[in-house]
Amino acid sequence: MKRIDLSAISVREGNELLRKMAEQEDIIEVLNPDAQHHIGVGLTSPCTVKIRGSAGYFCGGLSDGARFEVDSNAGWGLGDNIYNGTVVVGGNAGAIAGVAIRGAEIVVKGNMGSRAGQVMKKGTLLCCGNANFMAGYMMYGGRIIILGDSGERVGEDMSAGDIYVAGKVNSLGSDAELIDLPADELDSIMAFLDKHEIGFKGSFQKIHNAGKKLRYATQEPQRRSLPFFKHSAEMTYWNEKIQEDVFVKSQIGRYRIRGYGTARALPHVSDIAFRKKIDPDRIESGVVDQVRMRTEIGGINGAEPLKLSMPVMVAPMSYGALSASTKRAIAIASGMSDIAENTGEGGMSDAQRGAAKQLIFQMLGGRLGWNIHDMKRADGLEIYISQGAKPGLGGQLMANKVTKELAEIRGIPEGIDLRSPSRHPDILGADDLVIKVEEFREATGYRLPVSIKLGAGRVRDDIKIAAKDGFDFIELDGMQGSTGAGSSEVIEYVGIPTLSAICEAMDALDEIEFRDKVQMVLMGGLRDGIDAVKALCLGADAVAFGSSAIIAGGCIACMQCHIGQCVTGIATQNPDHEDRYSPEQEALNIHRFFESVRWQIAAITNALGYDSVTQLSRDDLVALTPEAAAITGLPYEPEHRDETDAIAIKAS
Amino acid sequence: MNDSVYNFDRIAETRAPSVYHDDISDLHFVPAPCQVACPVGTDVPSYLGYIWEEKWEQAFEAITATNPLSSICGRVCDAPCEPACRRAQSDGAVAIRNLKRIVMDKLGADFKPTPIPVSRKERVAIVGAGPAGLAAAQDLASHGMEVHVFEATDRPGGMVAWGIPGFRLPAERAREDIDRLMAKCPGIKLHLNTPLGEDGVTLDELKAGHDAVLLTIGAFKGKPMGIAGEDGNDKVVDGVGFLYRINAGERPTLPETVVVIGGGDVAMDACRSALRMPGCKNVKVVYRRGPDEIPARPDELHGAIAENIEFVYNTQQERIETTGNGLILHCVKTEMGAPGEDGRRRPVVVDGSDHGIECGMVIAAVGQKTESAHLADLGLMGRDRVATDWENMRTADAKVFAAGDGAFGGSTIVMAMNHGQRAAYYIRQMLDGVEAPIPYHTPYRTRRVPVAQDIMWEKFPRQEQDFHGLGAEPAAFPEIESTYSVEAARAEAARCYRCDAETGSNDYSVHNREDIFSMARTNPVDIRKNRAMLAKRVRNRSNPFPESRPATLDDLCFLPANLSRLVIDPYREACASNTDLMGKLDLPNPILVGGMDNAPDQVFNGTMAGVLSTTSAYVGVRAPGNGAQWIQILQPGATTASKQAAVAVFDSAIPADQWRRASEDQLLGVRLRNGADLSGAISAAFEVGCEVLLLDGAPGTGGWPELTGTPDINLLFETVMTLRQMKREEHIDLIWFGGARSGTDAAKLIAMGAKAVAFGVPTAMAAGGRIDGGTMVFSSDMAAGEIGAAVGNLLNAQIGEATMMARCTGKTKLHNLEPEDLRSITLATETATGIPLAGRTQPSAVSGIQRPESMGY
16 A cells, blocks of 8 residues: 655645556555645546545546545535546535536535535435535436435436435425335445445435426427528618517517527628738738748646647537537548647547547536546647627537437437536636636646636626636637527627627736736637638637638538538438538538638738738727727728629639 | 539629629629539529429529520430539439429420510521520520521431430420520521531621621531541441431431440430340440549439440440451450549550450440531631630631530530520620620529428438330330429429528628638639639628617627626526516516507407416506506596506606506606606606606607617616716616517616516517508407417517526526626617627727717716
């Protein structure tokens, strides 16, 4: 038996030592834990870790296969996201014990705090004492056994899984109901107690999902194409869109859902021009080699940065919203163009990992598909707070897209109408976020850059928090960002335009003198190299393309994303539709789109008189509309507008 | 999908000359790949949409608008649209050609076009009544010219009439196109049996009698293979010559085995015709490249294979040896080598692979050429075609133009028609005295057929026409396939993705999407295409917010919770919406109904049932009559409040001394419209003890005052500012009426200070009303119960939307929304509401624009 004394070394050093020792030792003793956070985080070797005292936050979190025995108490997030393995706590556990576990056995011999087993997928959480309020909050599977009493609203908004309470059930949560305990389940509970040598005699009440919430009798009528927003001079207040909305809502009695991004016109980088006239005919064929575009993102605090061949990445888009074939095509294209791809919500597939040279792993509040192994094989980590299309709202995946395969990778029941939690169980404020980021770094050995994805809202304040919380880079997503499914009104009216977002973000960083201490990746309605250069001029370090990459790969905006019946096989999980998609061909198309973006970035940078994208600045831009001028503070010079007929371009 | 439709032209979209109907400058239209691939620019997506709707006449119009030979094309067009189809690379292109066929089968024979009379003095002569000549003739005659078409043979149609066997194209089908054309254009005079030259009509004669001459003389002479044993051998014939005889009606007895050399469409027609001749049992097609390279259209190839024709690939003919009654075709095997100049890989001979194929006859279908001794004598011929300048379709003779296979080599029917139309354009320009005409470009029209809102759209598998092959009497040439049934046609039409369809996305409009598509089909080293795309993309859009755009609720957005505010779970966590008016009237939510006073009784009563179901309240002159809460409006002239009303609201035009509640527990209010003396009315309201201000922001008057236009949301801002100046914001509650459309609108109005929001027009629409000019028309046959349910649904949806907005901002109470949760996206809206522009924390200052005092800052 080996020993690690945390009074002599830091947790970071201790965890490194633990990982190394665990490769050879069966039992490792941790002395003087002193309730420090992150003990044992990221351990993936089978061994027993005996913690002689109390552990702080996330003890044993993000691990797989190990056994942790805590002599005294554990802080919140006990066993966070464990795949397999065991955690036994001799005393009490704090809030969200067993959060997001995917197969582990967690035994708390004393009491446990609130929201125990939140968003858990699989495994068993046993509490020998009493559980505080909302145990089993939003759980997707597995079981919680409470030998004492359960607090208020037990099983609140659980989607699946079982909760067994031997003591008193204080109150039931929303959409939870009490049922009789089937005999075979009692046998299974008793077997579990025997295995962990817990003596118990008594009976249980069972709580499960009642299945009443978020289920609708009337389907929303399926529509192809959105009616166009009518604008300004030709504005028709009671236009076709309004009429369609009213009609549909009067049939279904609830808000409408759709995919894609904001439909109406918003201030955009299109309302900004380059001060210097760009003459495409003067761009030389070798321009791509004449402009330095290589960009490193995320290395600012010492992590291994993403090395991009140009300041461009793929925006986060999930396997789920998109088909596996589409994710593969995008991954291949990102590799061919040597930029970074992003998993989006819902996990990483082997195909995607294999195809993408550089891959960011996105991690959301629902902990869907989030696990230590994929974190370790990622090239960057991203914590999702919100997205531009539907900030403040969680992800949404309609039932017919939640297939068996998808459910498996996400660890959720097949065929549920998935509405991802919009809040992380363990991030209720800026301070929690700091500790969470530290957990990621502990789990991955401080090797990977960690970013935060933010939908644009109160950007000025949010960016300051993100910057000060020590992220390596920020992914800022304006309200023009798209989604696979969301409330159409939220897509349209919540958030601020991408143009406003980047300007506020830069102001915020200047106010706290953080311009050089965090990098900014901008996304949301950016469509080409021209948009990209304008974003870079306004202060972004890189941009990300989502919808454009999909369109390059065949999307025709059939508006069936949310229903999952994408006609071209992109935003679907239906095999008949997915069969229509040819990943190799579309990968090549997406790659050529990125190369076209590269050419455009190089051409404009060169035409502006620079040889590196880092030389681009606000001074290269003027505003063409009063709104753009007011938002950006750029000079209002509408005379720079090129009013050339957008159609009749003569061949050069 | 075939990337070729995303070539340079696609980026540098050139508009057709203004003499054509071209929709390419429509901001919401980009022609779909199929339409771009069609040489005559057929509006394919529209006609497919019409077929689904069984609007056959409209489909016929879309098909025939630019294609005079539509019935012919419905059966034998090369259909370049199909490989361009975005469905081609998945489960197969939409069968666009077959769909054209069913429309033409239905209407093509009997359609009676409106004749276009001759209206100009110019006369044009066209030599050759093939597709190029006929297309040109239609174009010129449609513009009022007299057109004389001189045809060497006894029938019009050119290669269509002489080169395509009847089992693929029955002669009557070809004739119906020509009959229709002649009926449409009485100015076309057809002169049959009149070849060009001394034995018919000379070019000089044509020039003397016409203002211009167009040569569309085709390419009817088969090229020789150039191998030993070919010349003078009566068992070796050329493909077009063979087909000519067949189409003349001959049915020669052929030897048992026939070899056809070549892999093009002539070879396909020749091999299939040969097999149908008496005596012939086996036909072999010898082709020097492999099955992947064979140029024949897949349909023809599959048809030939289905008819048991043998394909001998990678085999090249070397010489022909005559043996008694038969032939031995000596060949070598080939394999594919490096690509040649045309980009196709060249066949390379395999050493020692000599072998012989025994047969009784060889048909050489290795290409065609044009022959005209007459034109050669006049110096107008190039090597094997009429020397023609593609840029203006002119020959060396200033008055003589040329087009089609005779000018540019063997091609397809539809391409020949494109040539004819192109030549007609340049002829017209010359006759109009235009010296430097705008270059011709195929016009692209759209009929804007809406995408079918049908659950089965795009779901069907590919539909095939029934294939009959040789039939019982092969030599009689029964048709090889039958036309779709209506059901099959609709199912096939429904396979169209409708990639032409625009959707209401500003950032990803069809123009932007097609540009991205083009970028994704650009070779990175193609400097010309990259430059053209940059030129296109670098231009700015027009200002979406011109000064004429009024301030509107559309131009406000909510600030979501993220880090600086705690995110709540909008799907699950409760968001309270209970609404009490000054602590005296408790409503479960702030979504009210108003302005239905002018609805018919059944609609009104049904609507009130909906109001009651959501325990909402009705704001109006009429009493709900079913126990639903009533906020009574008293118009000028009315004096006494009803005791049934929970709130009595007097119009501010009624003298304040008449504002009286009917009972102690009734709330009292006053209605304010924009332009009223706000501070005076508000002061008066406080004096008489009002608890409620009803702000009527509807822009008009009359029965449906909301329909006039955009509501004036400045009224709310001004009212709040007036109350704030009085320091009495908390002393009165505001109910808004006017132009609220969604729960989002309600949430915005609540954030700006309203306590409740009444919905007028949307409620009327839910109740079956339809906007007709400035009024609502109720013609629907909804029963009262259905109206109640629909109104209830709408109100519930509005509540859901409103609370979702609050949740997104991190609020668990709808009424906790505040101006600070909003941002404007236009300066006009900033001015009207005092809400700062997105990206700013204070109202902005752009020179020359007056900024209001910020609300809440």
